[in-house]
Amino acid sequence: MRYSGLAVLAQGLTGNRGWRPAWRDPAPKDAYDIVIIGGGGHGLATAFYLAKEHGLRNIAVLEKGYLGGGNIGRNTTIVRANYGLPGNSEFYSHSLKLWEGLEAELNYNVMHSQRGIINLFHSDGQRDAYARRGNAMINQGDDAILLDRAGVRKLLPYLDYEQTRFPIYGGLYHPRGGTARHDAVAWGFARGADMRGVDLIQNCEVTGIDIEGGRVTGVQTSRGAIRAKKVGIVVAGRSSQVAAMAGMRLPIESHILQAFVTEGLKPVIDHVVTYGMGHFYISQSDKGGLVFGGDLDFYASYAARGNLPMAEHVMEAGLTLMPMIGKARILRSWGGIMDMSPDGSPIIDRTHIEGLYLNCGWCYGGFKAVPASGHTFAHLIATDRPHEAAARYRLDRFATGRGLMDEEAKGSQHNLH
Amino acid sequence: MQIDCPFCGARDIREFTYLGHETYIHRPADEAWSDAWNDYLHNRENPAGMTRDLWFHGSGCGAWLVVTRNTVTHEITGVELAREASRHAG
Numbered sequence: 001m002r003y004s005g006l007a008v009l010a011q012g013l014t015g016n017r018g019w020r021p022a023w024r025d026p027a028p029k030d031a032y033d034i035v036i037i038g039g040g041g042h043g044l045a046t047a048f049y050l051a052k053e054h055g056l057r058n059i060a061v062l063e064k065g066y067l068g069g070g071n072i073g074r075n076t077t078i079v080r081a082n083y084g085l086p087g088n089s090e091f092y093s094h095s096l097k098l099w100e101g102l103e104a105e106l107n108y109n110v111m112h113s114q115r116g117i118i119n120l121f122h123s124d125g126q127r128d129a130y131a132r133r134g135n136a137m138i139n140q141g142d143d144a145i146l147l148d149r150a151g152v153r154k155l156l157p158y159l160d161y162e163q164t165r166f167p168i169y170g171g172l173y174h175p176r177g178g179t180a181r182h183d184a185v186a187w188g189f190a191r192g193a194d195m196r197g198v199d200l201i202q203n204c205e206v207t208g209i210d211i212e213g214g215r216v217t218g219v220q221t222s223r224g225a226i227r228a229k230k231v232g233i234v235v236a237g238r239s240s241q242v243a244a245m246a247g248m249r250l251p252i253e254s255h256i257l258q259a260f261v262t263e264g265l266k267p268v269i270d271h272v273v274t275y276g277m278g279h280f281y282i283s284q285s286d287k288g289g290l291v292f293g294g295d296l297d298f299y300a301s302y303a304a305r306g307n308l309p310m311a312e313h314v315m316e317a318g319l320t321l322m323p324m325i326g327k328a329r330i331l332r333s334w335g336g337i338m339d340m341s342p343d344g345s346p347i348i349d350r351t352h353i354e355g356l357y358l359n360c361g362w363c364y365g366g367f368k369a370v371p372a373s374g375h376t377f378a379h380l381i382a383t384d385r386p387h388e389a390a391a392r393y394r395l396d397r398f399a400t401g402r403g404l405m406d407e408e409a410k411g412s413q414h415n416l417h
Numbered sequence: 418m419q420i421d422c423p424f425c426g427a428r429d430i431r432e433f434t435y436l437g438h439e440t441y442i443h444r445p446a447d448e449a450w451s452d453a454w455n456d457y458l459h460n461r462e463n464p465a466g467m468t469r470d471l472w473f474h475g476s477g478c479g480a481w482l483v484v485t486r487n488t489v490t491h492e493i494t495g496v497e498l499a500r501e502a503s504r505h506a507g
Contacts, residue, residue, distance in 0.1 A: 238465070240461065240462065240463035240464075240465075241463075241465060244462075249456070249460040249461065249462065250460065250461070250463070251459035251460050251461070252461065252463055253437065253438070253461050253463050254463055254465070254488070298434075298435050299435040299470070300435075300437075300438070300463065300468060300470060300488050301488050301491065302465040302488045302489045303488070303489055303490065303491050307418050307430060307491070309429075309430060309431045342458070342459050398455060398458070398459040398460075399451070399452075399455040399459070412459075413458060413459075414437045414438075414459070414461070415435060415436060415437050
């Protein structure tokens, strides 16, 4: 059924008896043209765009748990296109444009809120770096405004402007950046894919990938064998385990990234704000909770929970920047499993096995990428050619050293990003 | 998390810096082909479960350690000096 204000009104007047489940719960068939392993944001978006853009119908998404139960359900929901490196710049720009039309396209309220992002800077050098980044964003066709201290103060009067250690010099303002409701993004793509005939199969763990003569022929699952002409792996933190089923070793190390939310408060933080001198960024959810996070714990982990030193660091950084949140009580903290690549950028590529495609390496930035990741991965799977917005996300860039995508200029080895 | 340093005893994780999987102490020969170097620098088993990785006791004795550890539970089951682990490996 189509969602609309009128439908809500009509259902409200008739006891809400007409609502139907947003997607089916089909049993797996014996064979599909395309199997997507992973029913998270990226996998569901891939299936949606395969159906919508390429007219393909005989598709299954296999999810070992429930739809959207991984990183799409445990992130800090920020959507932005503020990258500077060729490759990343056009990809995230592409993604933001897809975000801006997403609710109409999905007929689903993903609560995309372009409230603006302000990256604070605290020194002359940092100002130069952000000015350069802002210019790169403008050259890409996106928006960026360099604010001085007074400009920031007008937007964010609640910051501590008196601190002497890391004084606020200004901020890079990205008005089209913002947040979205993370679960709704997964649900919207799931419903859109299901409506177009994609089978979304939950509680179906892939246990093996069948390969004959260098070509993928299907997958083994906890719900039986499924034949497939093409298989896409899009499983974030578990990429190494699934790729190992095809005999591959990936340039991926899975790390823990923590995030936190406070009790619900009245509206107090109107934007997304990032601190330039400590690992802290914050926004306020529509429910009122302050949602904030920091950096990786910086050791390999699948625990989906972190340790206290990083929690303490994040709290300290937050209170340094905005002392007013000191009395807010933390409601929850959680950790996501980040598929970290050596250069900090993702991989969307074919593999050496015919018909097997790989989408991974999203590091700590996968949420904003969901629409473009799905869109470009679907293009790759359907046409066997990379989409121009994702053409640089090659798997072989580490082996050859050509086209490394080191956005932070830290190097191309594990544990640097 | 605490790591039981062979020299200093059990110390808080704040004192240590993580480098990565113990792959790093099995360095390919200088004349090895690029495949071996790519594998050494980039490709990883990335196990969900027991792993062995390198930690540096920078705020303590300065020793490089190989820590045997479960990446799912964060349980640490063994700590040895990297130079000894390297010697055992040949």
